[in-house]
Amino acid sequence: MRGASQAKWVVAAVAVALAATACGSNGASSGGGSSTGAVNAQGTFSYQSSEPQNPLQPANAMEVGGGRIIKQLFKGLVDYDPADGKLRNQVAEKIETTDATNYTVTLKSGWTFHDGTPVTASSFVDAWNWSANTKNNQINSDWFSDIAGYTDVHPDAGDPKAETMSGLKVVDDTHFTIQLTGPVSYFQYKLGYTAFSPLPKAFFTDPAKYGQNPIGNGPYKFVSWEHNKAITVAAYDKYAGLDKPKNGGIVFKNYTQPEAAYKDLVSDNVDVLDQVDPSDLASYKTDLGSRAVDQAQGAIQNISFAMYQDAWKPVDKAKVRQGLSMAIDRDTITKTVLNGSRQPANSWVAPGAMGYKDNTCGDACKYDPAKAKQLITEGGGVPDNKITIVYNSDGGHKEWVDAVCNSIRQATGVECVGDPKPDFKTSRDIIKKKQVQSMMRTGWVQDYPLNANFLRDVYGTGAAANDGSYSNPEFDKLAAEADKATTVEKTAELYQQAEAQLAKDMPAIPLWYYKTTSGYSNNVQNVKFDSFGDPVFTQVEVKQK
């Protein structure tokens, strides 16, 4: 789910450039003002947001600007507990399966859409059929690819042959069945994604109009969308879910410059921040005191090897790759160059995801110049004794790429330079066309908090996001086994074994996990963030004025 976070970083980079010549913020620090006051349950608060890039339809929100609003307006069968990422039932009473292929879903009664109509089995089935159809141009349409009959509504080329997927059958108002093309044990985890939200009858009469004025079944109902300015939602009093809002509503206020949003936060003109801009990172903890937020997110930054280049194919080059990983001083770089906004990584899965295991990378992710040199020599040296790292220069990556290269150069004597491409799109084009010579910047933001998402979708043979074309039969075998497991716990465990293969081959060097560096104003309290980096909106309490 990278599209919009990229846009966010672009803005951040511009802010850095501007701020370089300006004086720093002298924000009044209010030091530790977290006194719990009386709470106004009807009070509304504002949040730093960005304009959605698509109409507000659940399967059409991949970027964060629209995604986080959809998340408040809709609630699917299940969602993830913001505290630990565990799956919990929402509209679903239960989801049963014996073979991880056929699922029977039972719905709770009492759920209604914001227009008062009930949420039934066909609200889900009709929504999924519509969203998967290529004709309807939904960005997330391939999320339904596990369901039998998907290729009929979503053929590789040409017009769809059917309007419905054969794998979805409505039994009665509160029951429906899902048949998948094969076993996918963590399919229930996928169901927590907003693309699987139900849609009311009103949607299908005019989806485009609906996208400007959505009706959902979530904790908040849509109030207004002033384009480019703000989106307002209000608490839905008949909400039947576990997470009833503790506030009256949210105003998603648009900002282009994170700097401007930060200044508004310090002066209490916006209540919850998305991210602190890079130029204020050094001072935000003193500015905000106990209202500053700093926690790990479900996202990781890697640099990956172009495994499709012949030079990296020999087996003993794994040692060279491990050596390079050991030549990177992650602690120093995250503290200095990145101002503590990242947490050094020692595994390929971000903390907070189910199945995350500490230190799977082991010694290979610890800074040790002597061992690094030794491993590189044992592996026959780096091809041409030179590394280039392809990255996009519009995302604020230059500083750390240069720092990583310096670290490698100083520790091992291997020549290392960054290879900046003008923007994100250009660098992605080069990476997708497999034209990278030695290394590239890669990263992953979780779609759902399960280790499978960080592993199979990035390192599986032929996986769409496997930018380095890594292929390991053992990894694939374990992944296939994990997908057939009938419990999510078993899946997570098998994927941990698959992750161990990555430590051996080092197709990508884990650098650091993203962190949520944010804060909130004096008007609100009880602001917590989930592993997606979003505030838990329903929990926010607005103080009595």
Place this chain on the structure above:
Amino acid sequence: MGRFVARRLLQMIPVFLGTVTLIFFMVHILPGDPVAAMWGDKAVDPAQLAAFKHARGLDQPLIQQYLDYLGKLFRGDFGMAMDGRPVIDKISGAFPVTLRLALLAFAIEIVLGVTIGLFAGLRRGKAFDKGTLVLTLLLISIPVPVLGFIFQNIFSTQLGWVTPTVQDSMNLGQLLLPAIVLGSLSLAYVARLTRTSIAENIKADYMRTAVAKGLPKRKVIGTHLLRNSMIPVVTFLGTDLGALMGGAIVTEGIFNVKGVGFELYHAINLKEGATVSGFVVVLVLVYLAASLIVDLLYAVLDPRIRYA
């Protein structure tokens, strides 16, 4: 006069067409695929990509897309943005905001700039004149973003007179601070231009005649001196209105104003051809109209200039 205007209007057509053509193709030369970029780092679903491009006519040859765009443009249809909203909606949402900001900045620079320039020119070499030169030099040498941050810091963070950013983009009172920042550079130019022009014209023959006729001082300065000295200033102001509207990107960013700059910045980032072209087309129209008005104003200001 009428013939002159008609000729100028006709001349605008090739200028307008040329600009639209240039912008359209320049946006398409930008690297990367805007539709694929909607998926970000995620794997692009080729089937959906193809369907999307087909639905928007983006699978047509570029020249066909260009002709379609041009055809629609002449029917007043600015096309559809990537997010499914008509570009005209974005234009009608953003231009009123930027127009307010630009006109406010414009008013500030005219009133303050001309007044300061007039007094400096009349008191050439005196303390006020020297002060003006130093102050305007300072304004010219400070980049707009820096000035923006300094003002934001002083007036909101330190003094607390205003909120750091504009909360309501249509509110003139809130737009005042950004307008001052936006207009400050031009203000300095206008003051300097007026000063020089006044200082030169004050020695002109018609000035001596006016004084000799025994006209009151107000009339000598107001009617004869100022009016004749305005020609270079008006030339500058004419092009400046367009520059203020198109160049507000940085100021709008600092103060979170949702105007043309905001939309253009996003559109260029996402490589949205239709949106970028649409906005630039309107900006071109503003430029053309402003330059026509400037030419007509020459005749009003200087009786020696006549258009046949």
